[in-house]
Each structure stands twice: as C-alpha cells, then as structure tokens.
Amino acid sequence: MAEPNIVLGIDLGTTNSACAVVRDGRASVVRRGDDRIVPSVVAALSNGQFAVGNEAKQLRSVDPTQVVYSAKRLIGRRFSSPEVQRHRETVPYRIVEGPNESVMIELGGRRLSIVEISSQILRYLKDMAEEALGQRVKKAVIAVPANFTDSQRSATRIAARLAGLDVIRVINEPTAAALAYGYIEDMDRRIAVYDFGGGTFDVTILQITRNVFEVLSTSGEMFLGGDDLDAEILERMVATYQVQHGFNLHGDARALEQLRIAAEQVKIQLSEQPSASVRVENIPKGSGRHLDFSLSERDLRTIVEPIVRRTTPVCEDAMRVAGVSAEQIDEIVLVGGTTRVPLVREVVEDIFGKAPQTSINPMSVVAVGAAIQGAALLGSLVPMATGGVSAPSAAQSAVLLDVTPRSxxxxxxxxxxxxxxxxxxxxxxxxxxxxxxxxxxxxxxxxxxxxxxxxxxxxxxxxxxxxxxxxxxxxxxxxxxxxxxxxxxxxxxxxxxxxxxxxxxxxxxxxxxxxxxxxxxxxxxxxxxxxxxxxxxxx
CATH class of the missing domain: 2.60.34.10 (Substrate Binding Domain Of DNAk; Chain A, domain 1)
Structure with a gap:
C-alpha cells in the first residue's frame, strides 16, 4: 500500500549524492541494485539524452568534454567569481558565461545552466526512489552546505523544481547529520559536526538536548574538499609519467581525465591501506604507453597536509563564535567521504583533543537526517534511539534551532x-x-x-x-x-x-x-x- 507522506531526504553532493526515506518508522538509504551512493556526474549522449551516475562516470575517460562533475562547486555562483575561474582551469568541460552573470556549461551541443545539470542528478535520485518504493514521490528535503549563500540555496531549489520535486525544507548538511545522529544516540550532548566533502568544508557546533537541536555556530570554507586532494595526487602522477616517458601530459584533457579517475582510486585505497599502486593503460589513448604509479599513505600525508590543515582555523572560528572550548565538545561527528582519509581523522583529533566517533556512515548520514526532518515536518513516524517509533505528536515536537552562517x-x-x-x-x-x-x-x-x-x-x-x-x-x-x-x-x-x-x-x-x-x-x-x-x- 502506498504511503501518502513519503518525503525524500536528499544529499546533493559534489562527488556523490544519496537519498533516503522514512517508512514504517525506519529511515533507510534508497538503493538501486547494490548502489546506495550515486556519483554526481552527468554526461551528454549522442542521442541527445543524458547519462547520470556510474554510467556517466565511466564516460569521463572517453570524451571528458561531454562529462560534467563537481557541478556543486559552481551552483549559484557568478561567472566572474575567483572560484569559478579557478574551476575552469582544472576541468575538461567548457564553462561559459550566461545571462545575469550565471555559469553555463557547453554540453551535447547546447548551453546548459548549472541548475539544469544538477536537476539531472536530482531527477535520477527521484526515479531511483520511485522505483524502489513502487510509488510516486513529489516532496523532498534537500541538504546544502551550511555556508551556502542565498543564491546557492535558491539555485538548488530551482534545480529540484526542474526535477519535479516540491522542496518543503532546505536544511544545512551538518544539522541534518546531527539530526540523524541525535535520533540514533538519544543524547544530551554538545557535538561538533566536521563535514569534509568533495568540494566544500563546514564545521557546526550543536547542543543536542533530547528532541531539541540547537546550532551554536557554523563556519566553513566554500572551495575546499576532496577534489583538492585528488588534484595533488594527479600532479604527482603527471610528474611520474614525465619521468617514465619524457612527455608532459598537461594540455591533454583526455589523458588528464584518465589520471584524475585513477587519482581518486588511489586516495580511496590509501584510506584503507598503507600503500596503493595503479597501472593506467594506453595513456594517452592510442599511444601504447602506460603509467605505473605507487604512493604510500605517508607520502600522501606530505602532499595533502597543507590542504587538510586549512580546516583547523575554520574549526577554531566555529568554537570561538559558539563560546566553547575544545574540552567542552563531547563528540565529533564526521560527515563526507574525505573524512575517511586517516590524516583527516588525526587532524580532527588534534583540533578537538579527542578521537571522532566512527559509528555512522559519513557518506549517507546527511540524506538520512534530511529524511527524518521530512518525516517530522509531515508528522510521520520517525525512528527513535530506543528502537521504537515516535508518535506523530512527538515527531512534530522535534525542534531545530539553526543559525545564519554569514552576515x-x-x-x-x-x-x-x-x-x-x-x-x-x-x-x-x-x-x-x-x-x-x-x-x-x-x-x-x-x-x-x-x-x-x-x-x-x-x-x-x-x-x-x-x-x-x-x-x-x-x-x-x-x-x-x-x-x-x-x-x-x-x-x-x-x-x-x-x-x-x-x-x-x-x-x-x-x-x-x-x-x-x-x-x-x-x-x-x-x-x-x-x-x-x-x-x-x-x-
């Protein structure tokens, strides 16, 4: 039997996206086969249609000019902004100026806005959820970085509208994570949510007292993420290739995209093991040359530590604004795939003087929290830490006290x-x-x-x-x-x-x-x- 009050909780990420729902008093991430996490990648196909997710990601090394990734770094920004101009220099797809200083991408013989690109990902998540649930879904709660500006939040809402979704609330990602974590743990604690994703970094200090989630402060850097770690590994790969073959790959978009994909794989491997090795065949395409590349976790620390350490003053600023010291933080919750990197977890421990908790999945907790918020807004049953479910009246009594991150x-x-x-x-x-x-x-x-x-x-x-x-x-x-x-x-x-x-x-x-x-x-x-x-x- 179809449930009338289903609300999608959506985490529209820079690198990956996910959606979750609350059904029968349980929050769960939506799956399509074995896939729970969808790469935030959109590719133009020769028939005029678009591929999204893993299918699109596989096309990055085929024709990188027709594959868009990390679009979240561009949404709601002015074309002339330093962030957009910097991004233009690092990606193979063509970024141009649109009306009202907006950012457009040339894709599939057309100029598309960033909201259109983002809407493709949101529509994919919507279709995926409807397929899994066996019913239509219209309503959604979408999580965004806490430091998103008004224009970035508005653009995200427009993207959802284009995807056929009615956004009943835009919620900050750290607040969503805290909401999910608070329901799981049923706590009375002060926590720091350290949110290090593919393109953005936020830290939020919250006081959780039973069903009251009060944000004490938030701070962030809007152009700092796992993409920057990948870029450092990529540069090391390019240098190694030049030593091995005497060729400089800078300027070859397709070859760089082959290596960028491999760089991300190396980063993921080094999050789990002390060393990683990859062999990238036939680079550039048709050359018959290959790259044998190895990197240790120790070497990775050396090349990415300056990037990771940029999170330290952001955390210190958030604690200063909240009027708390590191000793007064009871728990640190990790959000975002970049927090899987061992150095990141060590830096977190250095900042707060205690190890972060790792009991929740940093890749899906935001979507789960957004789904819980959606259920609460509609008075549906929501999961409780005790293992039961809350009555609608209790769900409606959950209070979120968020703050504006910028003046x-x-x-x-x-x-x-x-x-x-x-x-x-x-x-x-x-x-x-x-x-x-x-x-x-x-x-x-x-x-x-x-x-x-x-x-x-x-x-x-x-x-x-x-x-x-x-x-x-x-x-x-x-x-x-x-x-x-x-x-x-x-x-x-x-x-x-x-x-x-x-x-x-x-x-x-x-x-x-x-x-x-x-x-x-x-x-x-x-x-x-x-x-x-x-x-x-x-x-």
Missing part, C-alpha cells in the same frame, strides 16, 4: 557595509532598515546587498540588488521606506517594503547575481517538457 549587509556611501542581520543569528530572523529618497520626485531606490563579514562591500559576496519602485513623487527626504530583510527557515532571503508615511506596501524586487532570471527558468521548464533531439552533426 547580511547593504552597501553604504564610500563602499562600506551596514550589517542588517549578523552572522550566527537564529533563523528565521528579520530586521528592518529605513531608506529615504535623496532626490526630488525620486521614483525608485536601489540597494546593493551582500553576505560576508568584511566592513568593505567589495570584500564580501555580492548577492545582488533590491529595487524599491513605484515611490510617490515628493521632495527629497520626504519619502521614507521601511525595508524588512528576513532570512527564513530555508536560509533564503525575503524582502518586504512599506511606505512609512502612507502605510502602503511598496514593490521590492531582488535581482540575484549569478542566478537565473525567471524567464530563463520558464524556458528551461518548457525545454524539459519537450523531448530532446540529437545535436546536429558536425560540419
């Missing part, structure tokens, strides 16, 4: 920032500022909005601008508009405006830089309803 500010004269909502404010939260016209008969006011902690506007992430239009004609200084900035439970920014003198609501529109205009979203939805046709043959 929200507006630009002022001289290039400075007036902070509207401070970092670490409990969400939902709202604050109001008054804005006055500066010219006679001024009909609109434009406000620049940013997220970050720098007192200089240019030192923060520019989100976009809010335009207040339709103002009544009056001498300058006579029209005062109260603008309310609200960060909702999804961490998304909402803006409202009110004329102080007349009490009338004013039009307040937010143009998010790096995001897709509504007309582009509508066009994408229309394309999704139209069967794809093969790209034209080359001239």
């Amino acid at each position: 929200l500010g507006v630009g002022t004269i001289g290039g400075n920032v007036d902070f509207i909502i401070e970092r670490n404010s409990v969400i939902p939260v709202e604050q109001t500022r008054l804005f006055t016209t500066t010219a006679d008969n001024q009909r609109f006011v434009r406000i620049q909005v940013c997220q970050g902690e720098s007192s200089e506007f240019g030192g923060n992430t520019k989100l976009g601008e809010v335009t207040l239009s339709g103002l009544r004609q009056a001498p300058r200084g006579s029209v005062t508009v109260a603008v309310t900035f609200e960060i909702n439970t999804d961490g998304l920014l909402e803006v409202r405006a009110l004329d102080q003198d007349t009490g009338q609501e004013q039009i307040a529109t937010m143009r998010v830089l790096g995001g897709l205009p509504q007309e582009e979203v509508d066009a994408i939805l229309e394309r999704a309803r139209t069967p794809a046709s093969p790209p034209p043959p080359p001239q």
Whole structure:
C-alpha cells in the first residue's frame, strides 16, 4: 500500500549524492541494485539524452568534454567569481558565461545552466526512489552546505523544481547529520559536526538536548574538499609519467581525465591501506604507453597536509563564535567521504583533543537526517534511539534551532557595509532598515546587498540588488521606506517594503547575481517538457 507522506531526504553532493526515506518508522538509504551512493556526474549522449551516475562516470575517460562533475562547486555562483575561474582551469568541460552573470556549461551541443545539470542528478535520485518504493514521490528535503549563500540555496531549489520535486525544507548538511545522529544516540550532548566533502568544508557546533537541536555556530570554507586532494595526487602522477616517458601530459584533457579517475582510486585505497599502486593503460589513448604509479599513505600525508590543515582555523572560528572550548565538545561527528582519509581523522583529533566517533556512515548520514526532518515536518513516524517509533505528536515536537552562517549587509556611501542581520543569528530572523529618497520626485531606490563579514562591500559576496519602485513623487527626504530583510527557515532571503508615511506596501524586487532570471527558468521548464533531439552533426 502506498504511503501518502513519503518525503525524500536528499544529499546533493559534489562527488556523490544519496537519498533516503522514512517508512514504517525506519529511515533507510534508497538503493538501486547494490548502489546506495550515486556519483554526481552527468554526461551528454549522442542521442541527445543524458547519462547520470556510474554510467556517466565511466564516460569521463572517453570524451571528458561531454562529462560534467563537481557541478556543486559552481551552483549559484557568478561567472566572474575567483572560484569559478579557478574551476575552469582544472576541468575538461567548457564553462561559459550566461545571462545575469550565471555559469553555463557547453554540453551535447547546447548551453546548459548549472541548475539544469544538477536537476539531472536530482531527477535520477527521484526515479531511483520511485522505483524502489513502487510509488510516486513529489516532496523532498534537500541538504546544502551550511555556508551556502542565498543564491546557492535558491539555485538548488530551482534545480529540484526542474526535477519535479516540491522542496518543503532546505536544511544545512551538518544539522541534518546531527539530526540523524541525535535520533540514533538519544543524547544530551554538545557535538561538533566536521563535514569534509568533495568540494566544500563546514564545521557546526550543536547542543543536542533530547528532541531539541540547537546550532551554536557554523563556519566553513566554500572551495575546499576532496577534489583538492585528488588534484595533488594527479600532479604527482603527471610528474611520474614525465619521468617514465619524457612527455608532459598537461594540455591533454583526455589523458588528464584518465589520471584524475585513477587519482581518486588511489586516495580511496590509501584510506584503507598503507600503500596503493595503479597501472593506467594506453595513456594517452592510442599511444601504447602506460603509467605505473605507487604512493604510500605517508607520502600522501606530505602532499595533502597543507590542504587538510586549512580546516583547523575554520574549526577554531566555529568554537570561538559558539563560546566553547575544545574540552567542552563531547563528540565529533564526521560527515563526507574525505573524512575517511586517516590524516583527516588525526587532524580532527588534534583540533578537538579527542578521537571522532566512527559509528555512522559519513557518506549517507546527511540524506538520512534530511529524511527524518521530512518525516517530522509531515508528522510521520520517525525512528527513535530506543528502537521504537515516535508518535506523530512527538515527531512534530522535534525542534531545530539553526543559525545564519554569514552576515547580511547593504552597501553604504564610500563602499562600506551596514550589517542588517549578523552572522550566527537564529533563523528565521528579520530586521528592518529605513531608506529615504535623496532626490526630488525620486521614483525608485536601489540597494546593493551582500553576505560576508568584511566592513568593505567589495570584500564580501555580492548577492545582488533590491529595487524599491513605484515611490510617490515628493521632495527629497520626504519619502521614507521601511525595508524588512528576513532570512527564513530555508536560509533564503525575503524582502518586504512599506511606505512609512502612507502605510502602503511598496514593490521590492531582488535581482540575484549569478542566478537565473525567471524567464530563463520558464524556458528551461518548457525545454524539459519537450523531448530532446540529437545535436546536429558536425560540419
């Protein structure tokens, strides 16, 4: 019998993705055959369709220009951002600028936005879940990095909409992990969630008291992950190949992709054993040459330790903001595949003075936590640490007290920032500022909005601008508009405006830089309803 209140819990990861559901009072990761974890890879096929997951990953060494991976590092970013420009230099697929400074990828003879690429992965997860459950699923809770900006969260929501999903909540990944862990352990403890994935790093300090999950602080680095470890191993491989054969493989995208895949395999092997060896055949394709490569876990430490140590000041910042010391942290929960690396676990122990717990799977705990949150939101039965299930009333009483990871500010004269909502404010939260016209008969006011902690506007992430239009004609200084900035439970920014003198609501529109205009979203939805046709043959 179909369950009406099934909600997918989705972890849309940089390297891998997963989804989970709560059924009959039990949370479990959705499987397709033996697969529980889906590579976050999308490939264009010659028939105009797309391959996702392992099928797409296998095509990386065939035609790397038509295979997209690590798209999460690009979602919701401006094309001109340093992160996007750095990413362009390291991947074989072509990244170009789209409308409104958005990021587009040339794939299958078309230009696709990052949200379209991400929607392919989400649609795959949705289909996989429906196949496993034997019923349609529409609702989802999606987990995102705690330090995702407003534009990145909005882009993730749009991707889910394109995939046919109704997102009832966007939840931070560390909070989702803590939710799953808290239900498993039934605790009254202060924990640190150390979330080191393929592309992002977050650390979140939480106080868990029975059914109350209170985030004390969160901090992160948005372009730090396992991809960076792979890149270091790749460089070692390229150098070894040059010694063995006298050829420099830089500039050969296909050959580098062959080695990048092998580099990831080496990293995974060294997470379990003291040494790893691989043989990469016929590189470049048709050359008849091969690479014999070996690396010890000790050597891996040497080349990646500077990257891993970058997590230390982030953890120290999170503890400082939370007002706690390492000794006051009861437990460290690991999230993300990069935490399997032995050096990472040792660095965690150095930071917090105690070994992290390893009783939960860092690859699936986020999806499980998102599913539990979805069940709680709909009042369904959810798993309890005692082995039973909670009644709907108990599920609804679970309380999440999350915070905004970055301050929200507006630009002022001289290039400075007036902070509207401070970092670490409990969400939902709202604050109001008054804005006055500066010219006679001024009909609109434009406000620049940013997220970050720098007192200089240019030192923060520019989100976009809010335009207040339709103002009544009056001498300058006579029209005062109260603008309310609200960060909702999804961490998304909402803006409202009110004329102080007349009490009338004013039009307040937010143009998010790096995001897709509504007309582009509508066009994408229309394309999704139209069967794809093969790209034209080359001239």
